[in-house]
Amino acid sequence: MALLAGRTVLLRAGVRLGAEAATRGGNGARRFASHRVLVEPDAAAGIATIKLKNPPVNSLSLEFLTELIICLEKLENDKTFRGIILTSDCPGIFSAGLDLREMCGKNPAHYAEYWRAVQEIWLKLYLSNMVLVAAINGASPAGGCLMALTCDYRVLADNPRYRIGLNETLLGIIAPFWFKDNLVNTIGHRAADRALQLGLLFPPTEALQVGMVDQVVPEDQIHSTALSVMSQWLAIPDHARQLTKSMMRKATADHLIKQREADIQNFVSFISKDSIQKSLQVYLEKLKQKKH
Numbered sequence: 254m255a256l257l258a259g260r261t262v263l264l265r266a267g268v269r270l271g272a273e274a275a276t277r278g279g280n281g282a283r284r285f286a287s288h289r290v291l292v293e294p295d296a297a298a299g300i301a302t303i304k305l306k307n308p309p310v311n312s313l314s315l316e317f318l319t320e321l322i323i324c325l326e327k328l329e330n331d332k333t334f335r336g337i338i339l340t341s342d343c344p345g346i347f348s349a350g351l352d353l354r355e356m357c358g359k360n361p362a363h364y365a366e367y368w369r370a371v372q373e374i375w376l377k378l379y380l381s382n383m384v385l386v387a388a389i390n391g392a393s394p395a396g397g398c399l400m401a402l403t404c405d406y407r408v409l410a411d412n413p414r415y416r417i418g419l420n421e422t423l424l425g426i427i428a429p430f431w432f433k434d435n436l437v438n439t440i441g442h443r444a445a446d447r448a449l450q451l452g453l454l455f456p457p458t459e460a461l462q463v464g465m466v467d468q469v470v471p472e473d474q475i476h477s478t479a480l481s482v483m484s485q486w487l488a489i490p491d492h493a494r495q496l497t498k499s500m501m502r503k504a505t506a507d508h509l510i511k512q513r514e515a516d517i518q519n520f521v522s523f524i525s526k527d528s529i530q531k532s533l534q535v536y537l538e539k540l541k542q543k544k545h
């Protein structure tokens with residue numbers, strides 16, 4: 254195993270994380286080769302910082318999700334690491350959430366493959382044995398917010414443009430039950446009810462008030478704060494913390510695990526509807542025209 258402090262890392266001989274992109278080989282198998290998930294290891298501290306790097310907005314495309322899933326698997330299986338700091342390498346954006354282009358104008362088989370990957374990243378993050386701290390250094394709507402919600406602790410940089418929330422209703426779509434469960438577990442039923450129905454995106458002060466994040470700090474202190482939170486969490490014996498985490502989260506994860514195939518079918522039939530396709534296209538078009 255080679256560990257290079259402060260660099261994109263080689264975790265196992267010959268496998269370069271962050272240097273991988275999914276492509277189809279002749280036999281249909283996936284190969285990997287690109288630079289979207291940067292891992293900065295601190296082996297002495299047992300911490301890996303994952304920097305999301307899928308410019309311009311870290312939208313969660315199938316390829317990006319696949320790389321992230323592989324990265325998390327490798328870290329989870331590597332006893333060197335006990336904690337992950339999840340942050341962004343894209344200035345001003347943590348993640349714009351699911352890649353709308355994966356949900357528009359594609360076929361049912363693609364939607365099913367995509368949704369399985371979305372479920373997988375959520376399960377991997379939500380059930381991770383490691384301590385996960387989100388250092389949210391940018392806007393974090395929808396799927397971006399969901400990734401942060403899977404973490405054990407959330408630090409948000411204090412910038413009014415860095416809004417966070419599950420805004421699905423604004424797109425004319427519905428947050429799945431497991432997005433909802435994760436939000437309810439974090440901010441409580443009443444606040445989640447209001448936030449989900451209105452598709453609220455909270456600026457930092459409100460995000461802190463509602464419990465969507467645990468701490469708001471000046472932007473230049475986000476990484477140091479995440480490190481100090483991490484050392485506090487890593488001071489707890491792993492077995493006790495991990496079993497407690499599992500006790501708190503298992504029922505929520507099992508809810509999805511038991512209905513995984515049905516959830517995929519629901520997604521495929523919902524997203525394939527003409528009316529939903531139309532809403533998503535209009536939303537994407539609005540995003541594109543915003544600049545002009």
Ligand SMILES: CCCC/C=C/CC(=O)SCCNC(=O)CCNC(=O)[C@H](O)C(C)(C)COP(=O)(O)OP(=O)(O)OC[C@H]1O[C@@H](n2cnc3c(N)ncnc32)[C@H](O)[C@@H]1OP(=O)(O)O
Nearest residue numbers: 310312349350351352353354392394395396426427540541
């Ligand atoms: C049953 C279905 C359940 C599924 C649940 C869905 C969960 C989701 O995650 S849906 C995605 C929801 N995401 C959003 O609503 C965020 C949309 N984006 C934004 O609000 C802004 O882009 C953002 C605040 C993140 C950043 O703003 P800017 O810095 O001003 O960037 P631009 O808006 O100019 O965007 C640059 C470029 O990126 C494209 N873009 C943005 N978001 C997405 C996305 N989620 N998927 C795909 N592409 C995205 C945007 O269109 C611009 O493209 P170009 O015009 O081609 O440069």
